[in-house]
Amino acid sequence: MASVNIYKVSQKILGNCIQKQLWRSYATAGTVSSFKAKDVEVIKSNSLAPKPDVGKLKFGHHFTDHMLEIEWTEGSGWKQPKICPVHNFEIHPGAKCFHYATELFEGMKAYRGDDDKIRVFRPMENMKRMLSTAERSCLPLFDGRELVELIKQLIFIDAAWVPRATREQPSSLYIRPTMIGTEPTLGVNRATQALLYVLIGPVGPYYPTGMAPVKLLADPKFVRAWPGGSGNFKMGCNYAPTLAIQSVAEKHGCQQVLWLFGDDHQLTEVGAMNLFTFWINEQGDKELVTAPLNGLVLPGITRKSLLELGKKWGEFKVTERDYTMNEVVKALNENRLLEMFGAGTACVVSPIEGILYKDEMLQIPTMNNPVITNRCMKELLDIQYGRTPSDWVEYLD
């Protein structure tokens, strides 16, 4: 197994990860070794499950026949990667992942194009983020390219599960790389045993409502992330505290939470997505704005892609900066607010029609004329389904 210096990994693989990672030089000293895709052992399932009806796909409820798993121990490093039937884990009840949330995940997708080819969307971007999260979580590093190659092998084996989408039903294959600390001892310490695994499964729209616009609860009492915390990493720990707040949102007739931050009520994220606002700014320019990668938001791949697309179009300003509810309310009152939408792998783009803020439901006019929302959705899907050629997709072979 190849042994690479961690600092080289950091520079090469994490090079454009924007957050300043203060613990980097401490958390994982020394060298790391990686598993290799060519070493994979494949154990095929004898009993293939029936594929679900594409029209009835419920997000996260369907898994294919096979999964990938790779064990790691501090003493021996990574073991041989295995593609095997999806199966229950045998895990000791003292495993660190059950007690201290020693866990992380990624969300990626593969799409079956009109040409029947399967494309994976920017997988190396997910690997960069996954490795960055692994460092933050004190979980082991690896070579991201090797994991992508293994994921492609897994998708190839279960290729029949990658749904054929229609323009009305943009289904795809969701890919969930996960890493958990499995060392069976109590005590708040880094895990000396871990398991990296990948589940895949066909998905339809993330929300049961599909592309229907959503209403958001924006209450500064509830805070998702803060400076010096871990809100900019895809660690399991960032999600558990949001469930109760989501319940509060639903109680108020909202589908999602708009996460504010600070005394000035900066807009950061929506649900588990990045947030985009398209408006005519105070200078009179059309502008697509999203919160900056200042540690309070997840560095989303969809976020990054939309920023890059918007800049390429060159038709309006594209800005990463802090912006506040006061600015949003002012723009709304002055008829300058045009569209707001969430953006993430699971839903791609999710239009926003209302924000419950200070006991008032602000009517967000996105759906009056969702030009940018629809264009973002369409251009991304066109790339993902291969209608527009792009080097953002990787093929299975």
Added chain:
Amino acid sequence: MASVNIYKVSQKILGNCIQKQLWRSYATAGTVSSFKAKDVEVIKSNSLAPKPDVGKLKFGHHFTDHMLEIEWTEGSGWKQPKICPVHNFEIHPGAKCFHYATELFEGMKAYRGDDDKIRVFRPMENMKRMLSTAERSCLPLFDGRELVELIKQLIFIDAAWVPRATREQPSSLYIRPTMIGTEPTLGVNRATQALLYVLIGPVGPYYPTGMAPVKLLADPKFVRAWPGGSGNFKMGCNYAPTLAIQSVAEKHGCQQVLWLFGDDHQLTEVGAMNLFTFWINEQGDKELVTAPLNGLVLPGITRKSLLELGKKWGEFKVTERDYTMNEVVKALNENRLLEMFGAGTACVVSPIEGILYKDEMLQIPTMNNPVITNRCMKELLDIQYGRTPSDWVEYLD
């Protein structure tokens, strides 16, 4: 199974939980039902493990022969409680606890006294906190008294594992109630399936250094908890982000992190413990001070017990309030700082000898004359081992 109104549970069981829980009325509407201790099924192990040498106990590394487990589903409520041999769980890799940190735990202890009787320390306090955490985590509620009775049965069955302590080696039985979301679907939603379980095991000192004083890294860059977050609940999610920061502390020759908060560098917690400072305050009074339960610190049972003991002694002021590093540095410079120590179930009391703050190692004089540190330790241990009669302990029968 008895069905009790959730609001009654909240008032009765959570009555003195000091945090204002904004989501309470939304998060778990309706009624809850609880398992009952009298319904327990006991499956004894055929092969009992050898007991470890009390002198060589490593915290969290030893489990007894049996455990308690109780399954829950949203549709059917709690199943029959089971005391059974400690065994690996069979869990689907899509279980919510692996992805979104849908999990919580408690830490409690039982002590074998000089009279050979086994005492559990303030278990209903842990139940209050566990139920409060369960609400915050959108995990199911139950009757805390029933769980305590089941834990006592479990300890009774494995009573031979409860170590006989000496004054030099204050060993005990650590009790780890845990609850995890087991529903095997992806998507950030509350779990419709959960598992409550309890592991127990003999423990020696929490730190390998025993009662040796510790040095702390106090760097305001690293923030454990935030208003509007979940830092005052015993959710797994609060621990994962601390591992990397702990590495930073160790890199600087410190054993633990002193968690600061705010621009004025308030002292909140130390490692995973509450923090106490004993000083002569600016008014010239002897004072034992700890951070208030304002949402940034865990409502520790040891914390609560020491506050109650200190007030009972009536020899110095006992204060819950915000205090800052400026105040600590000033007191140190004016020779008014006497002792600082961490307090928690695992270590009981842990004296502090240094704080690395702004690149300077502040020498904390705790060990020069650790009167209050030692007294807190001794009086708690005397209660826990039954040397001092107290209604803070419950017996097995």
